Amino acid sequence: MRLLPREIETFWTLFTGPAIWAGHFLICYASAAIFCAKPALLGMEFNSLRLGIAFVTVVALVAIALSAFLAWRQWGFGAHDPPHDDPTRHDRLLFQGFATLLLAGLSFVAVLMTALPVIFVSECLR
Amino acid sequence: MTLFVVMSFGAAAIWLAVVTVVCVAVRSQRRVVAEPAASRIILWGGAVFPTVTLFALLTYAFWLMPTLRPSPTFRDATDLRVEVTGRQYWWQVVYFHRGLKIAAANEIRLPVGRRIEFSLKSDDVIHSFWIPSLGGKMDMIPGRENRLSLMAQRTGVFRGACTEFCGTSHAFMSLTAVTMEPEAFDAWLASQAKASINVAGEGRALFLRHGCGSCHRVAGTQATGAAGPDLSHLGSRQMLAAGIVANTEDNIAGFIANPGAIKPGAAMPAFSMLAPQDIRAIAAWLKGLR
Known part of the structure; x- marks a missing residue:
């Protein structure tokens, strides 16, 4: 069994980072909203919510880092310089890898910024 | 205020840096930057620097936030x-x-x-x-x-x-x-928290007799209405009719006689049918409620 998946030739890997970012954002936003609006439903302390968000954040960051590594591999670990704009299968593969790597970087920062408020906001106003 | 000062200085510093870079680029237009160097400039100047700066500013703003709201x-x-x-x-x-x-x-x-x-x-x-x-x-x-x-x-x-x-x-x-x-x-x-010391004044009976108390409350009397403003300490307020006219006896009397003249559409009906001396007495009593 391989530790890392085989190179998958599909367009959809491009969106791994942004999709994780979107999922992380939704989980943070929805859990904080439910926690504040319906205290009885979740019935936990704010610090538990913080821990939950921290856990989801770490998972999201690890997943994004993994997708970034796969993209880096697809890009040939930077052995070729962009722009990969030749109409060849090889260039398309490199281009997708490079674009995925950049999107993973963006998503990484975005996930951090989404989770940042919960460090400073210590409760919700009810 | 602190946030404004910090953000302004930060914005000014970044603006200066960008303008300096633009000036340098314009002056050295004939010199070609090698591709690896250009890539490095884009990576550090175009990605790493903005990200770190935005992160720092965001963190600073979040750090200030809890002090801006009641907890x-x-x-x-x-x-x-x-x-x-x-x-x-x-x-x-x-x-x-x-x-x-x-x-x-x-x-x-x-x-x-x-x-x-x-x-x-x-x-x-x-x-x-x-x-x-x-x-x-x-x-x-x-x-x-x-x-x-x-x-x-x-x-x-x-x-x-x-x-x-x-x-x-x-x-x-x-x-x-x-x-x-x-x-x-x-x-x-x-x-x-207490009734006004002048609550026993002579306008009080008139105020109650003409039904003012069904809409207005005056602490220390039977007037307990809640439809209109509480008048328990009306005399100590600076303005009358929600900040529209100065709080004088004349203006109070004018408002009682015809509220619509000062405040069109007000729910209070005109009490111009009352005898002028009654209106004056009520106004004097209300003005005395300090």
Whole structure:
């Protein structure tokens, strides 16, 4: 069994980072909203919510880092310089890898910024 | 203020740096930068630097945020909450202080240097509460309670206004905010919790006989109406008719005789059928309620 998946030739890997970012954002936003609006439903302390968000954040960051590594591999670990704009299968593969790597970087920062408020906001106003 | 200064200096520094880079680029237009060097410039100047800067600014803003709003711990620490309810076209004010409920209207007094929590409500249409000198505005929405926290920095008298169109006299719906030293405020609040010392004046019987008490409350009398502003200490307020005219005996008498002349669309009917001397007596009594 391989530790890392085989190179998958599909367009959809491009969106791994942004999709994780979107999922992380939704989980943070929805859990904080439910926690504040319906205290009885979740019935936990704010610090538990913080821990939950921290856990989801770490998972999201690890997943994004993994997708970034796969993209880096697809890009040939930077052995070729962009722009990969030749109409060849090889260039398309490199281009997708490079674009995925950049999107993973963006998503990484975005996930951090989404989770940042919960460090400073210590409760919700009810 | 601190946030503004820090952000302004940061913005100025970044602007200077960008303009400097542009100038350098324009001056050295003939020199070609090698591709690896250009890539490095793009990576550090175009990605890493903005990300780190934005992260730092965001962190700083988040760090300031908890001080800008009341928190449960803060609510335990202070023993004052002010509930303001928007009505067409006046403000009902209730101070909640150590289990006491102290009613007032159209004038808000605040102690300097204490962060005060406001509960903002509305009984009819959407109003908006704004005292520009003290902070931002907040809507008052029927069926909802919005929270706002304000801290006065210096003593003075400030004007507030309704900033959401609420009907005919929307433009005549203002508010007086008086900020006081904490000791003076405490003394004032204690005096407001009691009936006015002049409550036994001669206009009182007329006030009650003509039915004013079915809409207005005056502490220490049988007048317990809640449809109109609380008049228990009307004489001590700076302005009349929600910040529209000076609080004088003449203006009170004029308002009783014909409220619509000062405040079109006001719910209070005209009492011009009363004898002028009765109106004057009521006005004198109300002005005396300090």
